[in-house]
Amino acid sequence: MSKSNFTRRGMLKTGAATGAGLAMPTIFTGAVWSDGHTGFTNAPQGDTVTLGFNVPQSGPYADEGADQLRAYELAVEHLNGGGDGGMMSTFSSKALDGTGILGKKVEYVTGDTQTKSDAARGSARSMIEKDGAIMITGGSSSGVAVAVQALCQEAGVIFMAGLTHANDTTGKDKKANGFRHFFNSYMSGAALAPVLGKQYGMDRKAYHLTADYNWGYTTEQAVRESTEAMGWETVNSVLTPLTQTDFSSYIAPVLNSGADVLVLNHYGGNMVNSLTNAVQFGLREASANGKNFEIVVPLYSELMARGAGANIKGIFGSQNWDWKLENQLGARYTGTNAFVQSFGTKYGFPPSQAAHTGYVQAMLYADAVSRAGSFNPCAVAEALEDFEFDGLGNGPTLYRGADHQCFKDVVVVKGAENPENEFDLVEIVEVTPAEQVTYAPDHPQFAGGSLGECNPGA
Amino acid sequence: MLGLNSKDFRLLLIVLGLTMLAPFILNPFPESSELAQFNAGYPDLMQRFVIFGIFAIGFNILFGLTGYLSFGHAAFLGVGSYAAIWMMKLLTMNVIPAIIMAIVFAGLFALLVGWISLRRSGIYFSILTLAFAQMSYALAYSVLTPITGGETGLQAKTFDPRILDGNAGELGRANLFGLEMSSSYELNLGAWEFTFNTGYYVAAVVLLIGFYMSIRIFRSPFGMMLRAVKSNQQRMNYTGLNTRPYTLAAFVISGMYAGLAGGLMVAMDTQVGPERMFWTASGEVVLMTILGGAGTLIGPVLGAGLIKYMENIISKINESILHQWFAFMPDGLEDLLISLIYPFIGKGWHLTLGLVFMLVVIFLPGGLVQGGQKVAGLFRRKKAEKSATATKPAE
Amino acid sequence: MDAIILQILNGLDKGSAYALIALGLTLIFGTLGVVNFAHGALFMLGAFCAVTLSRLLNTSYTVIDESRTDFLGNPMKVDMPYVMDWFGPEAGAAIIDWSVPLSIVFAIPVMIAIGVIMERGLIKHFYKRPHADQILVTFGLAIVLQEVIKFYFGANPIPTPAPAAFAGSFDFGVLIGFDAGSIIYPYWRLVYFAFAMVVVAAVFAFLQFTTFGMVVRAGMADRETVGLLGINIDKRFTIMFGIAAAVAGVAGVMYTPIISPNYHMGMDFLVLSFVVVVVGGMGSLPGAVAAGFLLGILESLASMGWVIDLIPGINQIIIYLVAIVILLTRPRGLLGRKGVMED
Helix, strand or coil: CCCCCCCHHHHHHHHHHHCCCCEEEEECCCCCCCCCCCCCCCCCCCCEEEEEEEECCCCCCHHHHHHHHHHHHHHHHHHCCCCCCHHHHCCCCCCCCCCCECCEEEEEEEEECCCCHHHHHHHHHHHHHCCCCCEEEECCCHHHHHHHHHHHHHHCCEEEECCCCCHHHHCCCCCCCEEECCCCHHHHHHHHHHHHHHHHCCCCEEEEEEECCHHHHHHHHHHHHHHHHCCCEEEEEEEECCCCCCCHHHHHHHHHCCCCEEEEECCHHHHHHHHHHHHHCCCCCCEECCEECEEEEEECCHHHHHHHHHHHECCEEEECCCCCHHHHHCHHHCCHHHHHHHHHHHHCCCCCHHHHHHHHHHHHHHHHHHHHCCCCHHHHHHHHCCEEECCCCCCCEEECCCCCEEECCEEEEEECCCCCCCCCCEEEEEEECHHHHCCCCCCHHHCCCCCCCCCCCC | CCCCCHHHHHHHHHHHHHHHCHHHHCCCCCCCCHHHHHCCCCHHHHHHHHHHHHHHHHHHHHHHHHCCCCCCCHHHHHHHHHHHHHHHHHCCCEHHHHHHHHHHHHHHHHHHHHHHHCCCCHHHHHHHHHHHHHHHHHHHHCCCHHHHCHHHCEECCCCCCCCCCCCCCCCCCCEECCEECCEEEEEEECCEEEEEEHHHHHHHHHHHHHHHHHHHHHHCHHHHHHHHHHHCHHHHHHCCCCCHHHHHHHHHHHHHHHHHHHHHHHHHCCEECHHHHCHHHHHHHHHHHHHHCCCCCCHHHHHHHHHHHHHHHHHHCCHHHHHHHCCCCCHHHHHHHHHHHHHHCHHHHHHHHHHHHHHHHHHCCCCHHHHHHHHHHHHHHHHHHHHCCCCCCCC | CHHHHHHHHHHHHHHHHHHHHHHHHHHHHHHCCCCCCCHHHHHHHHHHHHHHHHHHHCCEEEEEEEEEECCCCCEEEEEEEHHHHHHHHHHHHHHHHCHHHHHHHHHHHHHHHHHHHHHHHCHHHHCCCCHHHHHHHHHHHHHHHHHHHHHHHCCCCCCCCCCHHHCCEEEHHHHCCCCCCCCEEEHHHHHHHHHHHHHHHHHHHHHHHCHHHHHHHHHHHCHHHHHHCCCCHHHHHHHHHHHHHHHHHHHHHHHCCCCCCCCCHHHHHHHHHHHHHHHHCCCCHHHHHHHHHHHHHHHHHHCCHHHHHHCCCHHHHHHHHHHHHHHHHCCCCCCCCCCCCCC
């Protein structure tokens, strides 16, 4: 590898040499006042631009973070013209040409969020302050996404959220500098409800176990409202501590509660354990109210499915994307195969939805910069707002300007009954079209926040 | 000077020098060099060094002097943080009321927890403090969401009332009478770049005050009394002396330091989350103190610095950076070296941390301070052989 | 009523895990006086013994199946476990199915070895060091152990199911005279409870009825005097450390079907196990076991719907609340000895 200047500071050197010894006032260590003042935080100087990939590398979501990082590295390779170009060839916008972004070679720095807000903000700040990152992306939980998004708003850089599913990220905690491609709790509820109704009937009684934190609350609310609207009744809902590992005492009463569906509003380790426990307690074989007892997991991920093993078979849930989409549902989801091909060739296994959303976010950012002709966060935000695109694996998609949320089809899946291979963890049941999961920006589940003004920093 | 003996005064001066010149000391490598990765002189990390230094100094007043091992000190840091952010939301983004209320609330909470927990000693005391902290964490995460913001925590919002601020309605930034915590001056000297951050210097001044007060406490009759409690509490009790008020005072003071650290964290970065109170956070300050050298004045600050440095610097080294470093080597050797180092950097930074803990405690029973003394001792011996004049090492 | 019985069963089951971990921890912490922050990691290592054995049993060679294709469209590689070749497909499949119980045989020697190496190589040098140093070194060790596991097994939970014969659940209620369907309980959790009882009984019997155990008990009470009698107490303590590690290890092995193991499961249990030991009382084995079951049952009862409705959040804090109440009313926990770890 050639010796290259890795940071913005490195690029500063030329400018700095002329004005050595000069003290220059900046805000948030932000603007570059030497050659080429451009008026926003970390304006790229020289021939490279630095992106910050802030993913969980330790803690329970470390594997998900590792997969995200793989996708980001792949995206950087494609942006710089390496590899087979992946989804760049299927992307409806043709602004990217494999010469980096606006002709600047893409470099990146990585950090560990530890799935803790403090650590994630610390890591993001070091990327902004030390490495001169112009955009931060990644993450695997909504708490972290909200925290880092707020930081990026203050610092004046763009935040492209990773895997974050709570309504709050583009609801009450939305920010002008933050954008989310991933779907959200509301969409999960809206997409799942009709499918569940079709499968299990309209007169079901649901029992909710909900992780006792913000994401759990919004997911429960979304699923409840959607299922109750079609006639389901909610018998009970119990909050479970985040740190719980053995869910037996929450699962055991379910069978005698009069409910015939259990909804597990859990994610990650919580979900793996609660589902494993539910199956142990025989809920899959049980029947209640004369119907088969059923379990539903609103938010699915491949890694959770792997962790839950055989227990996941036949359990319904929703996903943002799945690597089999284009093969099974045709050309509407073009881009999927291109991405799976280049990811699989490089790493030997198909990408997860966390990897996909990361890759897409990086591409969308790069494309927006190219179309705007500027790295200025306000210009980028303007280019992203109400941007309609296709060919990134999700079908036609809209980046809504009112709340910076992507609107696209939602994949309803269930755990594979007879997995063909070890990657074949989920089956696609149906795809709920984007219209059905679209809501008004001022929907009550998203109320209470405002984007505010875009902040370009110094 | 300032009521200190010459040795302590010299120590204070050293700390003064270190904190004021930190932007230079922590950025020893030119920006363009490969080693710039190891530079720590950017505002966020410098602020963390100082804030966790304050936290550890406070913890050391309790643990180092009385020997009471609190395993729940993060709760006070958390309470301080919540108090501070509420002050910023309700009153003003000026950091002064936030920090004062952080100290007050943490002190009150410490009084309550200490008053109950200090009925027991030894491990029983540790578990009581742990239990209080874990309850605070669990409740802040869930039931107290209306006050604490739950998982997503609290941030400054545009619609906060901020009744003392003129600019309520727009997004305020933490400031000290208008001087924003996030503002910085950058100084370019040749290939080097140094960042002087307002927030850092505010925190550094607070650290100096905190450090000065800790020296005074260590050297005061009150400090002597606490040490006596550590060496033999029973004997103290037999002499008819009630030690509880002394230990309780130490506990509350140390809780106030934690609250101060929490308030400063909010002042530097207006955000609070409940995981700040999780037991691992309490454990971290214990580790910082022991790692640096419990009972010494400067040790806890060094321990805090080392842990935060590893967390923020080692975790950011990734494989492609390794490839850059070793690019000059032949391919086979490069790959071998990278595969040897790779498990210890980036996502493996915890492994390095664990190994450092073990190595330090095995080879330096007194923590980093003892390591420093050993080095200084070697240096002194050599010097003594030459000129027969000895310099005293810093404690 | 049936709901309460159900929760008591859950409590006994949770309590089994707490009691087993606390039992091992008390042997090290309450008696040898070493604050062992690596005890959770020993539990985790035990669980990964089960994962390792199941991986070993699944050691396979690959056959290329031309009739199927993998996700990239290449011919699919199918794994054939060697055990299926050696013992025939049915016996081989049965061995793989029973890998968790088999792991106990595998885990006991491995964990004893790990415990002995840990004690001889590291802990031995820390008996006379301050507790603070013990915390730092064992915490460092715990981090190193779990990072090594993460390096090889990843961070994701690894499903390790119970043998098919124990996989389901059965109607426990009818056995004790309730209506059919009112108390359904999983087989494996009852197995775990029974297993815990056996291990606890074995450890007590060992300490109570063997000469070795008698010497160890004497050494716990007064190490110096026993040493003066010319008995090599150090060697026995090393063995006790090995036994403590094995108890934690088998507790971990049997726990894997209940909770899919991951690399940080030890840290999840660490704090809790200290609480259990201290609530039970320092230096008391029966105290540790009793506290384990007590806290397990209370935790289960506190998670019942109407209890939570009555006192919101009680399920989050019950263990710590109980710990505070017990430590304030009984200065040395349930059955603690005077003077152990009180300074």
